[in-house]
Amino acid sequence: MPREVADAEGIRWSCIQAFAGLGKDAEKTEAARVEGAGNRFHVVCTPSGGAKSVRVELPGHWEKGLSDEELLRAIQDQLARDGA
Template sequence: MQREIANTDGVTWSCVQAYTGLTEGTENKDAASVKGEDDSYWVVCTPSGGAKSVRLKLEGDWENTYSDEDLLNEIMTKQQAE
């Protein structure tokens, strides 16, 4: 599943769980899971306009439980850390 969110600067971020779309099934979910951490997944968020993509570690059913503001905060925090 893909989520699109827009920030106040007009940048639209497309976030997708890593390895989504390769195949259906548990091996796909296992590939995206964070090793050693239950219910955590790698999510890649790519911005419009050519800025650098970020890789986030998010928990559980992130597509439905994280608000747009929560995702934008995670993206901003990751950008500042790099």
């Protein structure tokens, strides 16, 4: 299930775990897991307006246990690394 957050500029980010659209079986969950990083998963966040999506690495509890501020910080940090 996607999670949405809005940043200070009013951009709404829709985030979903990578491969989530392929089903809930264990193989798909493992495909999204960050290799060698324990309980961390690849999550794709797409901004409103269709600009460039970013892929972030988040802890397994990101959907409910990560604050909006922490999620937005992860997005902004990745944008900075990508040179956006």
